[in-house]
Amino acid sequence: MTRSIVVTGIGRATAARFAAAGEAVTILGRRADVLAETAAQLGATAVVCDVSDPEALTAALPQLPAQVDVLVNNAGGNTDLQRPAAGTLADVAAAWRANLDANLLSAVLTTTLLADRLQAGGTVVGIGSIAADRGSGGGAYGATKAGLATWNIDLAGQLGPRGITANVVSCGYIAETEFFADRLTDERRATLVGQTKTGRAGTPDDVAALIEYLASPGARHITAQVINVNGGAFPSR
Template sequence: MREEIARLFDLTGRTALVTGARSGLGQAMALALAAAGADISGLGSSPMPETRKLIEEAGRGFCEIQCDLALLDDADEVVCGAAHELGPVDILVNCAGIIRRAEIGQLAIETWDEVLDVNLRSLFLLSQAAARHMVAYQRPGRIINIASLLSFQGGIRVAAYTAAKHGVAGLTRAMANELAPAGITVNAIAPGYMATANTLALRDDPVRSREILGRIPIGRWGVPQDIATAILFLASPASSYVTGTVVTVDGGWLAR
């Protein structure tokens, strides 16, 4: 039985393309996938020597793809480049994202476009390219998107981010419907309030930080490692009958 359970979560021989793998949630998910046996292509806008070091120390292959997702035009080239280095891509994790805070009346259209381009447009283009790639290689695939609590709520001063994350949840379901016949599952993870660069302003604000912690039943900010079990489940053979879902990892925030 123990061996059978281990096989359900074994990613040996699989290759994962993880965006935003330089730090935070993306790095934690890349490391979790590597620990389960996957080789990792890390995509980011700047070098990620720490991620490379940690994954290679785990005995897995790593290649780095530098790309500004706000300017992504040829997603097929990105996916093919990852496959050239490590083999066909079996798992795509769309984690990269940015957040910009402004009142509705002061939100510049350039800021709106930047957030939507990184958080939603690039996610669609990479998912589209990865799906074509998986079908061409006749490999069952996993696409895992990073949604947010703001896929369900409105938030304050984050209209562009909220719109993008609502879009991520809807797109996850739409892709799941179309790609299931090809053996590709599409799911999302909605992290709660995590201690990452995106939440630094909130954590540094004593009033907002206290308000947020007061609503989280578990009573603490999440850490990137809290996402590890969710990503392993959705990337592994164990989740072959799970698609179109948004899994919340939020310390109980939405239950409150």
């Protein structure tokens, strides 16, 4: 079976789980050095590509597997953390478009590109965020993750007749990732951990384990869902 995964902290943990199970894993990302190192460690295939760029994705298609059983759309992050504060309407527009490209269009474009290669019994998993429900402090990040969850409903409807599921794994605070770009203070971390019922931060492997389950035979009737991994920081009924 072939797994196509965009690599970061959660992506790497997910790739590692599938690679350890003997699956053929392909990882995509923009940073050639990170991809090469990860691929060498895991025995995966690396494809350097900006998955939010239609032309780059199209050019990369010949390097991607002819058959895909599991597609994990893990690219993204709060691009506001890497931008100066918006001062003009043009700045606001650019900030929103950056988040839209990173968190929603990347998943839409990658999935559309590989739609014909997805196999019956397979699954598509998008990485969402607690910010889709709680907001992200005034930026676009939470809105784009909410958009991902809504798009996933339509995606599940399109893929369901082919025996393919589509779900979003919505993450709370996950440690050991690059999400906060080294800007997370000890106080903020303590607040995020304090919001959980488990009293700890999540780990990339907490997310990877759920993705592995969603790709398993036991999860064939789970689709069009948003499944939370947040330690109870945002409980549901």
